[in-house]
Amino acid sequence: MPVEIPYRRKLSFDYGKIEQIGPGIRRVIANNPSPFTFHGTGTYILGTGSVAVIDPGPDDAAHIDAIMAGLGAETVSHILITHTHMDHSPGSRRLKALTGAKTYAYGPHGAGKMESGVVVEEGGDMDFTPDCEIRHGDVLDGTNWSVECVYTPGHTSNHICFQLREAKALFTGDHVMGWSTSIVSPPDGDMGQYMQSLELLLARDDEIYWPTHGPAIDAPKPHVEAFIQHRIEREQQILNCIDEGVGRIHDMVPLMYRDTPEFMYPAAARSVLASIAYLVEKGTLATSGAVSLEGDYARTS
Ligand SMILES: [Zn+2]
Incomplete structure (x- = not known):
């Protein structure tokens, strides 16, 4: 039996309305729903009076206006970015212009390992450069909040x-979400790093996760364990395909994703590619030439 992921999808909210969702935590959701963003980007506001804003979202004037209007006389001291996909960081430019707050992120959008010939389908915000680069373990202090930075590459570098x-x-960004698994799409997405970043969370004592998309995860560890198990099962499915003589990603996807609508196959193919790249990295699989969507894969022994 495949592992059952304890998905959480129930969420009641109004677009553009700042809501108190926990002590010192508010959220407002941008009106950019899609198969990849669920209801849209959840922008979090930490503290009161002088606040931090996590992931201002897409370049959407209405969303940034909603944040500003909801904050009223409060000020923004920090803009924190989980990663540089188009539904997370572009709104920082408008928010920064309006508030003068500095942006904090690990770095600009990365290039990844397998650049050649691979088209990235998820949009990277190539115009973003943080004012302040942050690293694992860094602590940012506000007037009545303090934030620890936890580096979790995989979904992006x-x-x-x-x-x-x-x-x-x-605040888990797109690394761990309640409504869906994360997309790990090479070249910038890296399955080996993603798995390590899941293991990293298992060793921590966080009591609740607030992903950028969808509701909170109030029992984090079983959720993370299920995601790890799910990826291990995907690896096993790939190896089963290989053992049945199916060595190309194109032919694996319909076998592995029987319950997934066909329009999601290109995204699924990139996910399979990510797992295959990891299996090649571990020395389990090999191919002639570069690891790519078009490769023909086989066991090394
Ligand atoms: Zn993302």
């Missing part, structure tokens, strides 16, 4: 989570 220390609440 610059993905970082933020823990509001007062609440032991981890």
Whole structure:
């Protein structure tokens, strides 16, 4: 039996309305729903009076206006970015212009390992450069909040989570979400790093996760364990395909994703590619030439 992922999808909210969702934590959701963003980008506001904003979202004036209007006389001291996909960081430019707050992120959008001939389908925000580069373990202090930076590459090479220390609440960006698995799409996405970043979370004592998309995860560890198990099962499915003589990603996807609508196959293929790249890295699989969507894969022994 495949592992059952304890998905969480129930969420009631109004677009553009700032809501108190925990002590020192508010959220407002941008109106950019899609198969990849669920209801849209959840922008979090930490503290009161002088606040931090996590992931201002897409370049959407209405969303940034909603943040500003909801904050009223409060000021923004920090803009924190989990990673540089188009639904997370572009809104920082408008918010920065309006508030003068500095942006904090691991770094600009990365290039990844397998650049040649691979088209990236998820949009990277190539115009973003943080004012302040942050690293694993860094602590950012506001007037009545403090945040620990937790580097979690995998979904992208610059993905970082933020823990509001007062609440032991981890803002997980797209690394761990309740409504869906994360997309790990080479070249910038890296399955080996993603798995390590899941293991990293298992060793922590966060009490609740607030992903950028969808509702909170109030029992983090079983959720992370299920995601790890799920990826291990995907690896096994790939190896089963190989052992049945199916060595090309194109032919694996319909066998592995029987319950997935066909329009999601290109995204699924990139996910399979990510797992295959990891299996090649570990020495389990090999191919002639570069690791790519078009490769023909076989066991090394
Ligand atoms: Zn993302």
